[in-house]
Amino acid sequence: MPSCQTGATLSNGHDQATDEKVARLLEMLRQVKDFRADRGKVYDLHFVLAVALIATLAGATGYRQIGRRAADLPQGLLTQLGAPYDHFSGAHATPSESTIREVLTNVDADLLDLVTCAWIHECATRDQSGDLVIALDGKVLRGAWTDENKQVKLFAAMTHAEGTVVAQTLVPDDTNEITQVDNLVKNLRHTRGRTIATADAAHTQFRTAILLRKRGIDYVLTVKGNQPKLHQDIFRRCLPLLQETPEHEEEERSHGRVRRWSIWTTDATGFRFPFARTIAIIRREEFDLEGNRTTKEYAFIVSSLRGERATPAAIHTHVRLHWGIENRLHYIRDTAWREDACHASRGNGPRNLATIRNLALGLLRLHGVRKIKETLEHIAADRQRALHYLAT
Incomplete structure (x- = not known):
């Protein structure tokens, strides 16, 4: 770092x-x-x-x-x-x-965000090589309310590696964070073709994929029921892969549990999603210390990455580290600075x-x-x- x-x-x-x-x-x-x-x-x-x-x-x-x-x-x-x-x-x-x-x-507020985020971005990446990977996610400030009696919501981009916020914008009252992707990334200082954005299933939208790629940013997105046709197509393509040995596996022991991730990837030829190059399925399993499985779930992923940048290990790392924005940013602001209990609301x-x-x-x-x-x-x-x- x-x-x-x-x-x-x-x-x-x-x-x-x-x-x-x-x-x-x-x-x-x-x-x-x-x-x-x-x-x-x-x-x-x-x-x-x-x-x-x-x-x-x-x-x-x-x-x-x-x-x-x-x-x-x-x-x-x-x-x-x-x-x-x-x-x-x-x-x-x-x-x-x-x-x-x-x-x-x-x-x-726009200028303060722009200036501080650009400065932190420069400090965090001055000696960095390779891809810049950022997580996109929104946060509601539960103690703050607008003049229209609605809660203030912010949409931010956090670097996976350092856990620093490099872009942030306000989500207007009459819309949601999905519409603010372009507004968020337009001021992001990045190298075209060397930046990857991760986001949750809410952002698995045609418009979002097109906006990111127009700015030279690749994406790694989770696919769920909000895109039923895409979800079904990925399931059908990935189902035969589950009969084969996983291309990549990781295991972690903590808090009296054993967690295991198994990953398979394949190309996205024929899928109707903008700039899709790779699809993946991740099986998440949890076991007790005696080896008895307690949970199992699957995650379906679509990405514009391909080749060496889309290995099973790389896709898994991007997906897993995406959720760090909850633990390393939102949770910290809530616990260390009691952000949700702050009732500042004016201007x-x-x-x-x-x-x-x-x-x-x-x-x-x-x-x-x-x-x-x-x-x-x-x-x-x-x-x-x-x-x-x-x-x-």
């Missing part, structure tokens, strides 16, 4: 290299246009966003906690962030909760708070952090520790 200072020791001090790397993050945040008039403005927009980010790295879940943690930031850290100096108090000043709330409620607030959480999570992942909640608590005990994670 590409990372700078992955094994670095945390310190309350800082050096020139850290200063330069923090400056790059601040420079990225400067790209977000300030909506406020110059008159009466005390804090630069990029400074307010940086303060919100550090407070989020310290575990803040909403405006009130961000304001409280911002008030406790050490003077040395505020100096590095470019905080204004208050000559009356003899200290660097920090924005209040109301200022932070105003900024996150009104700042351009762009719900989406911008989610974007700040995505950025914080991305910074932690770039440094190889696995225990997210424990790390947030570690930073909360000494906000100066956030510097290690701001430096990428």
Whole structure:
């Protein structure tokens, strides 16, 4: 995993290299246009966003906690962030909760997403070779409601390898995430022909496959009952394969269970689905420790991949890692930052708070952090520790 200072020791001090790397993050945040008039403005927009980010790295879940943690930031850290100096108090000043709330409620959410996701994407893939594989999925912010009394829903793309969000968009109230695929990937920085998107069965649509391929993105999609003809055709083609030895098998033991995956693939010649090149069937079985099978199910897959990029092992890896977006993104935002319990609802607030959480999570992942909640608590005990994670 590409990372700078992955094994670095945390310190309350800082050096020139850290200063330069923090400056790059601040420079990225400067790209977000300030909506406020110059008159009466005390804090630069990029400074307010940086303060919100550090407070989020310290575990803040909403405006009130961000304001409280911002008030406790050490003077040395505020100096590095470019905080204004208050000559009356003899200290660097920090924005209040109301200022932070105003900024996150009104700042351009599309631009904030675009800037932060592009920066994290560049940091995560700067030393990467081969395919970029991303998982597409939506998440409802259960505590946030729109003016039309509907829940806010976001649609995001997360990298399989690093677990970082590289694109995010809002799903309008009058539609669903299926219609937002093009809007999501249009700003994604990728290499044509070297990017693969995975998605659940809801996205197994002709239009989605065509949109992805037009942008040079291959797909690996699950087929279920929402495409009955395709599902039936794949079942008939794959049924004879089940009589043969699996082309690839994997087994895993955990929590007193044994899980086994068996995979077969074949070409998609004759299938009426845009740009389909390979179809696959995955048999998932679960056994107890005595070898008794407790569950068995099948998954049917259609993909535009072929050749060496569509081996049974590769298809299985793409399908299995797709569900990491639930565990590595949605679950983390819910448990570490209690996102579903956050009732921010005005303006762009719900989406911008989610974007700040995505950025914080991305910074932690770039440094190889696995225990997210424990790390947030570690930073909360000494906000100066956030510097290690701001430096990428």
